[in-house]
Amino acid sequence: xxxxxxxxxxxxxxxxxxxxxxxxxxxxxxxxxxxxxxxxxxxxxxxxxxxxxxxxxxxxxxxxxxxxxxxxxxxxxxxxxxxxxxxxxxxxxxxxxxxxxxxxxxxxxxxxxxxxxxxxxxxxxxxxxxxxxxxxxxxxxxxxxxxxxxxxxxxxxxxxxxxxxxxxxxxxxxxxxxxxxxxxxxxxxxxxxxxxxxxxxxxxxxxxxxxxxxxxxxxxxxxxxxxxxxxxxxxxxxxxxxxxxxxxxxxxxxxxxxxxxxxxxxxxxxxxxxxxxxxxxxxxxxxxxxxxxxxxxxxxxxxxxxxxxxx
Amino acid sequence: xxxxxxxxxxxxxxxxxxxxxxxxxxxxxxxxxxxxxxxxxxxxxxxxxxxxxxxxxxxxxxxxxxxxxxxxxxxxxxxxxxxxxxxxxxxxxxxxxxxxxxxxxxxxxxxxxxxxxxxxxxxxxxxxxxxxxxxxxxxxxxxxxxxxxxxxxxxxxxxxxxxxxxxxxxxxxxxxxxxxxxxxxxxxxxxxxxxxxxxxxxxxxxxxxxxxxxxxxxxxxxxxxxxxxxxxxxxxxxxxxxxxxxxxxxxxxxxxxxxxxxxxxxxxxxxxxxxxxxxxxxxxxxxxxxxxxxxxxxxxxxxxxxxxxxx
Numbered sequence: 071x072x073x074x075x076x077x078x079x080x081x082x083x084x085x086x087x088x089x090x091x092x093x094x095x096x097x098x099x100x101x102x103x104x105x106x107x108x109x110x111x112x113x114x115x116x117x118x119x120x121x122x123x124x125x126x127x128x129x130x131x132x133x134x135x136x137x138x139x140x141x142x143x144x145x146x147x148x149x150x151x152x153x154x155x156x157x158x159x160x161x162x163x164x165x166x167x168x169x170x171x172x173x174x175x176x177x178x179x180x181x182x183x184x185x186x187x188x189x190x191x192x193x194x195x196x197x198x199x200x201x202x203x204x205x206x207x208x209x210x211x212x213x214x215x216x217x218x219x220x221x222x223x224x225x226x227x228x229x230x231x232x233x234x235x236x237x238x239x240x241x242x243x244x245x246x247x248x249x250x251x252x253x254x255x256x257x258x259x260x261x262x263x264x265x266x267x268x269x270x271x272x273x274x275x276x277x278x279x280x281x282x283x284x285x286x287x288x289x290x291x292x293x294x295x296x297x298x299x300x301x302x303x304x305x306x307x308x309x310x311x312x313x314x315x316x317x318x319x320x321x322x323x324x325x326x327x328x329x330x331x332x333x334x335x336x337x338x339x340x341x342x343x344x345x346x347x348x349x350x351x352x353x354x355x356x357x358x359x360x361x362x363x364x365x366x367x368x369x370x371x372x373x374x375x376x377x378x379x380x381x
Numbered sequence: 382x383x384x385x386x387x388x389x390x391x392x393x394x395x396x397x398x399x400x401x402x403x404x405x406x407x408x409x410x411x412x413x414x415x416x417x418x419x420x421x422x423x424x425x426x427x428x429x430x431x432x433x434x435x436x437x438x439x440x441x442x443x444x445x446x447x448x449x450x451x452x453x454x455x456x457x458x459x460x461x462x463x464x465x466x467x468x469x470x471x472x473x474x475x476x477x478x479x480x481x482x483x484x485x486x487x488x489x490x491x492x493x494x495x496x497x498x499x500x501x502x503x504x505x506x507x508x509x510x511x512x513x514x515x516x517x518x519x520x521x522x523x524x525x526x527x528x529x530x531x532x533x534x535x536x537x538x539x540x541x542x543x544x545x546x547x548x549x550x551x552x553x554x555x556x557x558x559x560x561x562x563x564x565x566x567x568x569x570x571x572x573x574x575x576x577x578x579x580x581x582x583x584x585x586x587x588x589x590x591x592x593x594x595x596x597x598x599x600x601x602x603x604x605x606x607x608x609x610x611x612x613x614x615x616x617x618x619x620x621x622x623x624x625x626x627x628x629x630x631x632x633x634x635x636x637x638x639x640x641x642x643x644x645x646x647x648x649x650x651x652x653x654x655x656x657x658x659x660x661x662x663x664x665x666x667x668x669x670x671x672x673x674x675x676x677x678x679x680x681x682x683x684x685x686x687x688x689x690x691x692x
Contacts, residue, residue, distance in 0.1 A: 172483035
């Protein structure tokens, strides 16, 4: 199950349109499925995308505005109905715990005990570490308390065959070196893994939703392979964006540039824009950022960029 | 705005499918809009149907299972956001008031004060009387407390031109007769409206959702022009239907026949059935009921049958 992709379930902002459902994003990461911000209708969008409740292992809410969480009741009920047996970690701002309670227990149903509630508070929180990823939350700046999320795969090591041969590490010794980090060659030389390998950077993804520009945005985005970021408005509406605590396409491009991201994914598009306006989002981001830029559509599947070269 | 039609926003039962959204039905009745059982995604289905929050004047929930009410939070928030200025009467089983509270206040938003909460309790309740319709609720039989609804237009009178001429009611006297119910003709005769008119039956609609067969079903359906009724299962699954408190297609036909309804509308179809199974719903109902039968699809618009002939 070595699939790593972002499945876009919805991409509107506060008001859905004929073309865009309310938010919803499933990041498939090998056997894990991190569902970000399930808005109303996410349950059915998952069916449209060929996904099931069983594919969810994490549910991360950035904040409690309706377009980011009104899909929770339906999903919680599906998780129970479908008998999901693995833990589903539900992460949300602790300040909105009373809203979480209402969503989780919105209507009578046979409740599941697999949901593990993990409220986050403070400026930063680490939710998981190590394998298969480290998941962190970072406070952002929006009219209600909002967090962005970042996943990081641990860096690995790639062995260099030429170097192994040069040092006399052959056959079963290679495996020993990999497992123990050091071996002794037949001619008595102690060899460490470090001296015959290079660092293989782990993949990194950031999910930045509903915020004005702030330090947290840059911290989350720093060096990620894939940055999924709200771009509610075009640059012409920068004043509105600031008032409502949102980003423009150009600001998203600016973040991608300064943070050195691999691929920039724009979403959370205001209903004021027509499909014919959409190319302008990419144009405005591309004035600043010269990497790959995608304005998403519902049911898009966006693969993680290939792992960066070892160094 | 003399439109009377049922707009089908969704028609699945507990689990939506690619083809059927969760429940949702807007009965457009002249200037009124009665929204029955808004399931998750109803907000967006309304957009697909070209309807707005402003078209809703009543919101009637049969019961608090998720597929009949998880659209409430989104709609309540849209009613506020769109500045709906007229009252929206929200009707729901009083026994589920705590669920109503969670749905209405699911997440932080600028609340609207146009929503008029009308919990119903007991076996029967009258929610509105007279013009443009009398709206009643009747207790049904389901694992959680559930009500069906019935709308009745008051009967009217249609004047008979031949009879008016015969009795010497002419010119402005006709209007006088209509307004006052009686006039005196130039030759001194007292004429009443009744003696020169026939009764024009008002239109009637029943909405019967999530119930096993019980007296309430027949009481709601009695003599209606349009019966919208759940038909979750085919007759082969009659045992399942009884266990879960649902109806089969044949039972829906039986109700339509015994109650003498005009048009039978089947909905709330279990996700176990494929589109290729659908003709069998109509076949099974038609074995019993020989009137018009429709198995709905999402976004269908079903006009009320023409008013029955005066008599």
